[in-house]
Amino acid sequence: MKKTMAEVQVVRPSSDQRESGRLQVLDTIRSAGRIARIDIAQATGFSPATVTAITSELLAAGLIEESSSDDQPSETRRGRPRVTLKLRGKAHRIAGLKVAQRTITMLIVDFEGKTIVDHEMEFPTARVSPTELVDRILKIVDATCRKGGFDRTGLSGLGIGLPGQINSVSNFVHWSSSLLERNVELGALLAQRLPFPVFVDNDANLVAKAEHLFGKGRESRNFLVVTLEFGVGLGIMIDGEVYRGQRGCGAEFGHTKVQLHGALCQCGQRGCLEAYVGDYALLREANGVTVGEPYTDVAQLVAAARGGDQVAMSIFERAGAMFGMGLANLINIFDPDLIILAGRSHNKRHIFLDAAVTRAMQSVVQVDAPPPEIRTHGWGDLMWAKGAAAYAIEKVSGLTVKDVTRNAS
Amino acid sequence: MKKTMAEVQVVRPSSDQRESGRLQVLDTIRSAGRIARIDIAQATGFSPATVTAITSELLAAGLIEESSSDDQPSETRRGRPRVTLKLRGKAHRIAGLKVAQRTITMLIVDFEGKTIVDHEMEFPTARVSPTELVDRILKIVDATCRKGGFDRTGLSGLGIGLPGQINSVSNFVHWSSSLLERNVELGALLAQRLPFPVFVDNDANLVAKAEHLFGKGRESRNFLVVTLEFGVGLGIMIDGEVYRGQRGCGAEFGHTKVQLHGALCQCGQRGCLEAYVGDYALLREANGVTVGEPYTDVAQLVAAARGGDQVAMSIFERAGAMFGMGLANLINIFDPDLIILAGRSHNKRHIFLDAAVTRAMQSVVQVDAPPPEIRTHGWGDLMWAKGAAAYAIEKVSGLTVKDVTRNAS
DNA sequence: AGAATTATTTTGACAAGTAAAATATTTAAT
DNA sequence: ATTAAATATTTTACTTGTCAAAATAATTCT
Numbered sequence: 001m002k003k004t005m006a007e008v009q010v011v012r013p014s015s016d017q018r019e020s021g022r023l024q025v026l027d028t029i030r031s032a033g034r035i036a037r038i039d040i041a042q043a044t045g046f047s048p049a050t051v052t053a054i055t056s057e058l059l060a061a062g063l064i065e066e067s068s069s070d071d072q073p074s075e076t077r078r079g080r081p082r083v084t085l086k087l088r089g090k091a092h093r094i095a096g097l098k099v100a101q102r103t104i105t106m107l108i109v110d111f112e113g114k115t116i117v118d119h120e121m122e123f124p125t126a127r128v129s130p131t132e133l134v135d136r137i138l139k140i141v142d143a144t145c146r147k148g149g150f151d152r153t154g155l156s157g158l159g160i161g162l163p164g165q166i167n168s169v170s171n172f173v174h175w176s177s178s179l180l181e182r183n184v185e186l187g188a189l190l191a192q193r194l195p196f197p198v199f200v201d202n203d204a205n206l207v208a209k210a211e212h213l214f215g216k217g218r219e220s221r222n223f224l225v226v227t228l229e230f231g232v233g234l235g236i237m238i239d240g241e242v243y244r245g246q247r248g249c250g251a252e253f254g255h256t257k258v259q260l261h262g263a264l265c266q267c268g269q270r271g272c273l274e275a276y277v278g279d280y281a282l283l284r285e286a287n288g289v290t291v292g293e294p295y296t297d298v299a300q301l302v303a304a305a306r307g308g309d310q311v312a313m314s315i316f317e318r319a320g321a322m323f324g325m326g327l328a329n330l331i332n333i334f335d336p337d338l339i340i341l342a343g344r345s346h347n348k349r350h351i352f353l354d355a356a357v358t359r360a361m362q363s364v365v366q367v368d369a370p371p372p373e374i375r376t377h378g379w380g381d382l383m384w385a386k387g388a389a390a391y392a393i394e395k396v397s398g399l400t401v402k403d404v405t406r407n408a409s
Numbered sequence: 410m411k412k413t414m415a416e417v418q419v420v421r422p423s424s425d426q427r428e429s430g431r432l433q434v435l436d437t438i439r440s441a442g443r444i445a446r447i448d449i450a451q452a453t454g455f456s457p458a459t460v461t462a463i464t465s466e467l468l469a470a471g472l473i474e475e476s477s478s479d480d481q482p483s484e485t486r487r488g489r490p491r492v493t494l495k496l497r498g499k500a501h502r503i504a505g506l507k508v509a510q511r512t513i514t515m516l517i518v519d520f521e522g523k524t525i526v527d528h529e530m531e532f533p534t535a536r537v538s539p540t541e542l543v544d545r546i547l548k549i550v551d552a553t554c555r556k557g558g559f560d561r562t563g564l565s566g567l568g569i570g571l572p573g574q575i576n577s578v579s580n581f582v583h584w585s586s587s588l589l590e591r592n593v594e595l596g597a598l599l600a601q602r603l604p605f606p607v608f609v610d611n612d613a614n615l616v617a618k619a620e621h622l623f624g625k626g627r628e629s630r631n632f633l634v635v636t637l638e639f640g641v642g643l644g645i646m647i648d649g650e651v652y653r654g655q656r657g658c659g660a661e662f663g664h665t666k667v668q669l670h671g672a673l674c675q676c677g678q679r680g681c682l683e684a685y686v687g688d689y690a691l692l693r694e695a696n697g698v699t700v701g702e703p704y705t706d707v708a709q710l711v712a713a714a715r716g717g718d719q720v721a722m723s724i725f726e727r728a729g730a731m732f733g734m735g736l737a738n739l740i741n742i743f744d745p746d747l748i749i750l751a752g753r754s755h756n757k758r759h760i761f762l763d764a765a766v767t768r769a770m771q772s773v774v775q776v777d778a779p780p781p782e783i784r785t786h787g788w789g790d791l792m793w794a795k796g797a798a799a800y801a802i803e804k805v806s807g808l809t810v811k812d813v814t815r816n817a818s
Numbered sequence: 819a820g821a822a823t824t825a826t827t828t829t830g831a832c833a834a835g836t837a838a839a840a841t842a843t844t845t846a847a848t
Numbered sequence: 849a850t851t852a853a854a855t856a857t858t859t860t861a862c863t864t865g866t867c868a869a870a871a872t873a874a875t876t877c878t
Contacts, residue, residue: 021834038856047836052858079855080843174778222655234742238647245744246631247778252741255774257734260668269772271734325666325680329738332661333643335654363678365664369583369656430865447825456867461827488824489874 021046022401025054026063029085030113030397031218034067036082055085063091063111063400087112092156094396095144096389097137098203098381099162099178101126101230104136105381106144108155109389113214117148118382127177130184138193155196157399159392160186161203161384163231168201168244177231199395203227203384204251205242207342208235209394210387216375220338224330226253227379228323228343228353231266232274236334254278256329258322276322277352285315305351320352324359331364331372341376342383430455431810434463435472438494439522439806440627443476445491464494472500472520472809496521501565503805504553505798506546507612507790508571508587510535510639513545514790515553517564518798522623526557527791536586539593547602564605565809568801569595570612570793572640577610577653608804612636612793613660614651616751617644618803619796625749625784632747633739635662636788637732637762640675641683645743663687665738667731685731686761694724714760729761733768740773740781750785751792 028043029035035043041051058064067086089110097106102125107118121140128136141158145151164176171187173179190198201209208225211217217225221240227233234253236243245251254274255267262271263281275281279298286301287294289311295301305312327339341353357374364371437452438444444452450460467473476495498519506515511534516527530549537545550567554560573585580596582588599607610618617634620626626634630649636642643662645652654660663683664676671680672690684690688707695710696703698720704710714721736748750762766783773780 036856048857049837049859050835053834056858076845077855078845078853080841080857082856236742238652243647246746246781247744251744252774256738256741257667257772258669260730260734267774269774321669325669329665330742332665333645333739333742335656335660337655363666365661365676372655445825457826458828458868459866462865465827485876486824487822487876489826489872491825 019398019401021050022054022058023398025051026058026087026397026401029064030087030213034084034086036084038082040085059085061400061403062088063397064088089114092393092396092400093148093150093154094389094392095141095155095158096206096385096387096392097140097158097160098384098388099133099137099160099176100381100384101178103381104140105385106140107382107385107389108144108148109386109393111393113386113390113393115386117144118385119144119147120381127180129180130186130189133179133186134189134193137190141194153195157196157392157396158190158194158198159206159388159390159395160190160198160200161206161388161391162200163203163233166200166202167247168199168205171198171200173200197395197399199392201388201391202233202235203387204233204235205244206235206384206387206391207233207340207379208237208242210383210390211340211342211377212237212240213390213394214386216340216377217338220336222334222336223338223340224334224336225340225342226327226330228277228341230280231278232326234330253326253330256326258325273322273326277319277326282315282319286311302351316352317355320355321359323352324356325363327356327360327374328363331360336372339372339374341374342379343376428807428810430459431463431467432807434460435467435496435806435810438473439496439622443493443495445493447491449494468494470809470812471497472806473497498523501802501805501809502557502559502563503798503801504550504564504567505615505794505796505801506549506567506569507793507797508542508546508569508585509790509793510587512790513549514794515549516791516794516798517553517557518795518802520802522795522799522802524795526553527794528553528556529790536589538589539595539598542588542595543598543602546599550603562604566605566801566805567599567603567607568615568797568799568804569599569607569609570615570797570800571609572612572642575609575611576656577608577614580607580609582609606804606808608801610797610800611642611644612796613642613644614653615644615796615800616642616749616788616793617646617651619792619799620749620751620786621646621649622799622803623795625786626747629745629747631743631745632749633743633745634749634751635736635739637686637750637752639689640687641735643739662735662739665735667734682731682735686728686735691724691728695720711760725761726764729764730768732761733765734772736765736769736783737772740769745781748781748783750783751788752785753788753790 024044025040028040037051037055038048041048055064064085065088067084089112091111093108093110093116095106095108097104103120103122105118105120108116110116119140121143123136137160141152145154162176162178165174166172166176167174173184173186175182187198187200204225204227207227211225217223217237221237223237225235232254234251236251255265255269255272257271258273258276259271263275264270265272265275266280282298282301283295301312301315305316330339353376360374361371433453434449437449446460446464447457450457464473473494474497476493498521500520502517502519502525504515504517506513512529512531514527514529517525519525528549530552532545546569550561554563571585571587573587574583575581575585576583582593582595584591596607596609613634613636616636617626620634626632626646630646632646634644641663643660645660664674664678664681666680667682667685668680672684673679674681674684675689691707691710692704710721710724714725739748762785769783770780
């Protein structure tokens, strides 16, 4: 009679061992889209026998299905034809949500990652109290579900991306530019009110996840995502996992120093990269010397630069140089094979992006191996939300795979 | 009859699965020094039964032994007393070797990491041909063995650390400041001439390994090692593994840019950290303005600064500021729990190290969690060699554990 | 001496994975 | 059309690593 409640809910140390095979196969199928069992064996290193066993479990659980697609008859070989497998979209509906400055964007995808509905809501204030944020989230969740013709209970999970320092293990928000308070148990607050699991993470990390699952980082296990929006963000993917550092927060690339005693940053320090390339930094500089009407949007500044305005051109020139320097530093430190530049409106910015990339490549230490590839990827709020959904899909997959019973015959 | 040679030497995909448990236990014992089975179970998550099975194999293989140390009777508890296990030093003799500018330092340790002999040789030229380097290495290997009273065949492995870009998987040297040629198959060249396996890696990575196995990084799985000698090096330990980037080369922290259009670096680019804090950079700057006898050693410059020389003080001031900036950037990106500053003569340099650390801590983005610890660790050439030995121990452990037969009863 | 306590080993069972054989389904050749 | 060859998948029988529970061992406390 000595057992306490705490002792009872002991975690079995072997439980993750079992499901690892299933999860690995599921991930392989996801990243391939359609793939035959024999190729899964090839990709995972499992024997065909094991692949048969695992896939039959996943089939029985309804997570995957045989795809009798006549799209690609592939190279018509001899022998028994391969049966390709794919994720079963209907298995789950999963939501992703991006909290931006004044808008919240949400979208719901199926288990394959195909968008079912999306929705966007505008709010008057950027920074709100925790309870207010929870209310807003509940509101958009219900609104989006209604738009899709179902209700909350039709969802299997929700991923939330917001800027700031977030511990994604505990769904805890150390700090966010969307919240008035520090140290918010956002995950716990939402879990009380929603009938499905909620996963919170820094938005740059979610971009990395999304690129890994659906995007340009699908073939790569080591890549970086640099986001350029209001601020500068960094997602680090190492060996297929998002690297989060010791304290569980995202990498603070934006506050990397690129100039001793440099420009003043939002964070109160000097010489931060963000203080040269962030939206507010560009506007601040322009309005500091312009006598007429002040700029209110970077787009105006871009237009001015395109029109030959010396001040605007000079500002973008320096921003490009600084950003290139930051990129070069990342490359020199990480030696990734791919860097993805993701941002809302890269078309607007490519004036300085191109220069930055060029400069970065020049500033990389020469090796005999080829330098990393740098790709840009335009990201609207919808894509950020999709990143959140991608994260939730991964999490839900992990949870679901645990419940798969082992008696598929 | 269709099988080719390539098909025959197929790698069994399961072979590493078997040994992983053994290796994990071995690593646990190593990092603990002395540890009882029950604590191994605790630390690894294996059940006591499994620990018994694995340790009995390792005992039978002679890799570990029961330590009847009366040193620490520990807290005298009731119940059956724990039997502590430790590595068996006699199991292997392993060598580590550091190639520096004009010296090669080697030391031989036992399997516990205890030094048996060490030896150092001076050479007239810093950069040599591959064959010359191989000859030098063979010479010091034999000399050190002789000093220890045995010969080459008494060794089980050799780790070699040298500066430069090195692929440690293939023991291939892309470039090194010690070699006249690029792209040298150093590992293969040595393997032909030596009766034991050879492992080559970048020296900063080896410091990371050494700190992980024996030093200040023993409790941490995520830490950085910054080396400050002739140049600046960085070793990245992520989740207990040295991160090597996509192309397998070390991180090039020294060529991280800290100033746009900055000082000219050895590498031909401008604004590299190394161009502000490396030995040659300090001397260059001092000699650029001093009219009298030029400085030839950083020690002289340090003395001058201590003596109140304005030029010298100013140089160290800037070096400190730049180095602090570099450190802050690392912290902002990696969020490690520990940074180890390792260098030959930190006593000489602490003038600017202290300032650098202070500045770095000021420049870190504030989180609620405590900032990372920064520790300094003086490293002579002997310690670098020990790092190489640590790396070789790890590799040899991996190889040996594969050969352990499963019939210890 | 006996009870209580803690560490280790033994035992028996089981899950996960494999190799090899069997089966299925196709194309190519006769 | 039939057979052979090729390739994919499944079944079968076995190995291995791991664990829970029981047994055993070696202490201290009473």
